[in-house]
Amino acid sequence: MEKKRAVVSVIGKDQIGIIANVTTILSNHKINILDISQTILQGFFTMMMIVDMTGANLEDLQKEMDELAEKLNLKINIQLEDIFQAMHRI
Template sequence: MKQKRAVVSVVGKDQVGIIAKVTTALADNHMNVLDISQTILQDFFTMMMLVDVSEAKDLDKLHHDFDEVSKELGLKINIQLEDIFQTMHRI
């Protein structure tokens, strides 16, 4: 099976547990983190991840899980399939 990938971005006020809660939601939905970059800019946490969604059965459930984490921690979490992300960011 060809690998299907997506880009996840997370932005919000820095606090304990962001990476743990976001990656738990991914693991609960059978998604593997392929690459991750995170930084803190003053008090703001930013993270970009490339994830393998080949085994995902229900992306709607992931969106729901991300919404719950967003509400709980006051974050903005987005996920886009790699093909769409690449098309949108071509110059």
């Protein structure tokens, strides 16, 4: 079975627990992180991940991430890799 990959981006004011909360949700959905990059720029937290969505439900995941984003005042976006690549093709 071919892997179904997605790009997850997280942006917001730096605070304790962002990584723990996001990765807990991914783990609960049996989603593996394939690549990750995170940094803090002048007090703003930014993280990009490539995740393996094979077998996971995107709608359920997005709902939980939306709830977390509201709770922590973050912007969390999830896009399937093929859609992400099509949108960002030059």
